[in-house]
Amino acid sequence: xxxxxxxxxxxxxxxxxxxxxxxLVSKLQQxxxxxxxxxxxxxxxxKILQETCNCIRSLHREVDDLSDRLSELLAxxxxxxxxxxxxxxxxx
Amino acid sequence: MNSSHLNPxxxxxxxxxxxxxxxxxxxxxxxPISPSSPREIFQRYRRIKVAADKSMASSVRxxxxxxxxxxxxxxxxxxxxxxxxxxxxxxxxxxxxxRQAIMKKxxxxxxxxxxxxxxxxxxxxxQADKLRELVPGGEAMDLCNLLDETAHYIKCLTTQVQLxxxxxxxxxx
Numbered sequence: 001x002x003x004x005x006x007x008x009x010x011x012x013x014x015x016x017x018x019x020x021x022x023x024l025v026s027k028l029q030q031x032x033x034x035x036x037x038x039x040x041x042x043x044x045x046x047k048i049l050q051e052t053c054n055c056i057r058s059l060h061r062e063v064d065d066l067s068d069r070l071s072e073l074l075a076x077x078x079x080x081x082x083x084x085x086x087x088x089x090x091x092x
Numbered sequence: 093m094n095s096s097h098l099n100p101x102x103x104x105x106x107x108x109x110x111x112x113x114x115x116x117x118x119x120x121x122x123x124p125i126s127p128s129s130p131r132e133i134f135q136r137y138r139r140i141k142v143a144a145d146k147s148m149a150s151s152v153r154x155x156x157x158x159x160x161x162x163x164x165x166x167x168x169x170x171x172x173x174x175x176x177x178x179x180x181x182x183x184x185x186x187x188x189x190x191r192q193a194i195m196k197k198x199x200x201x202x203x204x205x206x207x208x209x210x211x212x213x214x215x216x217x218x219q220a221d222k223l224r225e226l227v228p229g230g231e232a233m234d235l236c237n238l239l240d241e242t243a244h245y246i247k248c249l250t251t252q253v254q255l256x257x258x259x260x261x262x263x264x265x
Contacts, residue, residue: 024239031246046212049219052242056226059249066256067141073263074120074136075128 021045028052104248107151109255115143116259142166148252157237158245161229 025045029035032051035043119139124132149162220238224230227242 020236021239024236024243028239028243028246031243044212046215046219049216049223052246053219053222053226055246056223056242056249059246059253060226062253063144063249063256064141066253066260067144068137069260070116070140070256070263071133071137073260074116074140075133 025049031055104151105251105255108147108252109259111147111150112144112255112259115147116140119143144252144256148248152244152248156241156244157233158228158230158241159248165228 022045025048029038029043029048032048032055034055035048035051119136126132145162146166149159149166152159154160154163220235223238223242224233227233227238227245230238230241233241
């Protein structure tokens, strides 16, 4: 168990305990599909953060890609409030 | 109690969908001169992306630092665009120089005591900094809040992608 005593670089957050950090990091691990199955002591915290960054970047890319596709689709169709109601009912 | 703030409720989904579809209708109602020109498509893509991010942040409201930061960013960006086109003061430079200062300090301290434990911590701090850049409002958060906000942010982004995909599928029929 590594004890991170030298927190001089993060002196502004000295009240936070290591346990809190570990808890939050393992919560993150559960959210990342790539890391979900692995045991928490086998995956280092920096690896979890790295995968989290990759995950967020790929989600941003997906939003960009979907917005792009939507903009092309909208060019060829006409939306109206009826369609909006249909979509809402399909999605719920 | 914790899971309730991580699981996207169906009310979050319906708030997002309502707002986003409303925005799409508005975007589509504009009648440009050349609706299929590449420039027009690009502008529409930008508007749709902004609408999607704004819809999700609005649906989360001010309950989260990241959603407040997103809404603030979008509002100030639209104000800038309305005011003038020239003045684009880069706030980023100040953040980058302070980060460079921290990094310099970090490498200095590494020279004196290099153990694997210090390496782990440095890597962790380095990754946390990268995370700060990705999560809206991350630069001002302490580590605990950053990790907490990140978890919520990822959940909401995933929901946003899910719903956008369903809408795209619907329009592709």
